Amino acid sequence: xxxxxxxxxxxxxxxxxxxxxxxxxxxxxxxxxxxxxxxxxxxxxxxxxxxxxxxxxxxxxxxxxxxxxxxxxxxxxxxxxxxxxxxxxxxxxxxxxxxxxxxxxxxxxxxxxxxxxxxxxxxxxxxxxxxxxxxxxxxxxxxxxxxxxxxxxxxxxxxxxxxxxxxxxxxxxxxxxxxxxxxxxxxxxxxxxxxxxxxxxxxxxxxxxxxxxxxxxxxxxxxxxxxxxxxxxxxxxxxxxxxxxxxxxxxxxxxxxxxxxxxxxxxxxxxxxxxxxxxxxxxxxxxxxxxxxxxxxxxxxxxxxxxxxxxxxxxxxxxxxxxxxxxxxxxxxxxxxxxxxxxxxxxxxxxxxxxxxxxxxxxxxxxxxxxxxxxxxxxxxxxxxxxxxxxxxx
Numbered sequence: 177x178x179x180x181x182x183x184x185x186x187x188x189x190x191x192x193x194x195x196x197x198x199x200x201x202x203x204x205x206x207x208x209x210x211x212x213x214x215x216x217x218x219x220x221x222x223x224x225x226x227x228x229x230x231x232x233x234x235x236x237x238x239x240x241x242x243x244x245x246x247x248x249x250x251x252x253x254x255x256x257x258x259x260x261x262x263x264x265x266x267x268x269x270x271x272x273x274x275x276x277x278x279x280x281x282x283x284x285x286x287x288x289x290x291x292x293x294x295x296x297x298x299x300x301x302x303x304x305x306x307x308x309x310x311x312x313x314x315x316x317x318x319x320x321x322x323x324x325x326x327x328x329x330x331x332x333x334x335x336x337x338x339x340x341x342x343x344x345x346x347x348x349x350x351x352x353x354x355x356x357x358x359x360x361x362x363x364x365x366x367x368x369x370x371x372x373x374x375x376x377x378x379x380x381x382x383x384x385x386x387x388x389x390x391x392x393x394x395x396x397x398x399x400x401x402x403x404x405x406x407x408x409x410x411x412x413x414x415x416x417x418x419x420x421x422x423x424x425x426x427x428x429x430x431x432x433x434x435x436x437x438x439x440x441x442x443x444x445x446x447x448x449x450x451x452x453x454x455x456x457x458x459x460x461x462x463x464x465x466x467x468x469x470x471x472x473x474x475x476x477x478x479x480x481x482x483x484x485x486x487x488x489x490x491x492x493x494x495x496x497x498x499x500x501x502x503x504x505x506x507x508x509x510x511x512x513x514x515x516x517x518x519x520x521x522x523x524x525x526x527x528x529x530x531x532x533x534x535x536x537x538x539x540x541x542x543x544x545x546x547x548x549x550x551x552x553x554x555x556x557x558x559x560x561x562x563x564x565x566x567x568x569x570x
Contacts, residue, residue, distance in 0.1 A: 184548045184570075185229065188243050190218040192236045207235035223514070223549030226542070227430055227477070230388020239350075240388045244541040246348040251538060251569045257347055260307040264340055265352060267314040271359050274322045281316035284329055291317070291335045295459045298342045301499045301533035307343050314340065321363065330367035334360050334376075341379060346500075348539045354383060370406040371416050375458055377403060378420050381427065390431045397424050415457040418447035422462075422470045429477030437474045441467065461501050465493055469505045476508055481515040488512070503533035504540070511546045519553050522546065523561060530564070544568055 183191075193203050200218070204211040209231050216222035224232075224243075233240045241247075252258040270276070281287065290313055297306040317336045321329040337360035345353040357380050364372040377400030384393035400420050407413045425440035445467045448454075453463035468491040475484035488509045493502065510525035526547060529537045537543050547568060550561070 183245065184220045185224050185243055185245070185545055186216075186218040186220045186222075188245060189214075189224070189229075189232055189236075192238050192243065193218075196236055198236075203232065203235060207231040220548065221552050223511075223545050223552075225479075225511075226386075226388075229545075230390070230430075233388050240386060241348070241350050244348075244544070246350065246541065248348050248539055248569060252347065254569075255304070255535070255538070257304065257307065260304065261344070261347065261349060261352070263311040264307065264314075264344060265355075267311040267318075268337070268340060268352070268355050268359055271318060271362065275319045276315060279315050279319045281320040281323070284320060284324075284326075284332060287313065287317055287320060287332055288335075291332060291339065294339050295335075295342075298339060298346070299459065299461075299498050299500050301346075301503065301536045303343060303346055303535045306339065307347070310336070310340055310343060321366065327367045327369070330363050331369055331372060334363035334367055334369070334372050337363055338375070338379070345383075346536050346539060348541070350383065350386065354380075357383065370403050371412055371458070374400040374403040374407070374416055374420065375460070376400075378416075378423050381423050385423075385427055385430060390427050393427045394424065394431075397427065411451055411454070412457055414447055414451050415454045415460060415462045418444045418451065418467075419460045419462045421447065422467065425470060425474050426477060429474035432478060434478055437478070441471055441474060444470070455498060461498050465491070465497060466501065469493070469501065472505065472512070473508055476512050481512040484512040485509065485516055485518075499533045500536060503529040503536050506532065507537070507540055507542045507546065511542055514546055514549050514553070519550055523550055523564075526550075526564065530567070538568060544570060 193200070200214055201211055204214045209228055213222065213228065217224045217228065229240055229243050233243050249258070294306045294309055294313060314336045317329070317333040321333045337356050340356035341353045341360065344356060357376055360376045361373065364376055377396045381393040381396035381400065384396060397420055401417070404413055404417055404420070421440045421444035425437045425444065428437035428440060448462065448464045448467050451463065453465070455461045455463055468487070472484050472488045472491065475487055506525045506529035510522045510529070513522035513525060526543060529543060547565060547570060551565065
């Protein structure tokens, strides 16, 4: 079923339901989503939260991406991203063919510096630049790893695959992102690096969270924790452990397990107090600020939107903090504000997300769903508000 990006999510849910020959009451019973919520979502009168979309996707045996309308093909073409995705796919596909005879890789230290530059571009949300440089780096890193067989080269390749995951996920191509994570795991095994292996499981857990499969997500993060036990004690291991606790907290929140979510947040906060700001360690963005940002995420996942807004107001985010994380935070705050009836404030946060990270924000499913909810709530659409929707392609 191809995406229909002109539709709102509720319309895609209705189309998928009718394709399964289910009534609204039957789908509500299968998904454990209330009949009232389902009817309002399908009508576009109520935005679908991530947990509702996940429950309906499981009941309909379709992907969350399909209900969200991803990938956003028309916007990808307009932004000239569509021509950048296929080279990444091709670079991921040749992982096991050995050295490419037509490639002479640069020294590993130069490739590592190149990989770090691409990671920095992704964090700054210069996604087009990162996507353009990624296939060449993967090609060189693949040949270097197969040629030298050194753990350092395999770590480099794992890092390149991780960047491929970041880029393709931000461009609303989750299936390709999962391929990149499979490649990352393969390279991490060759590198004998338990920290990289654990980070890969964490990223898989986040991917399953987005896909609405929280049980598998929790299993993956637990596996990541077990993998970290094989690593030598270090600040790097502590940072990875803290980030996995944050992932566990969000997964528990999505599963409405408030007590477990609080335990993981507390442990992450304790670790962050020890490590201090560690945003550049494996580009995980970990540190005290990220713990507070995740606290907002968890409260929103629990449906405690007023508390999420208050937590966001208390969070002290320094100037120049990571654009990719900050834009996502603004999107989550916007959704919480919308659910508390503060539509003007919600739209201001959507505008802030666009200002901080326009390329990422345009392809952010939560931004689109929140905007659709604001359209329904506002009824009268001012010029600036209408222009934002046109920019999203909605």
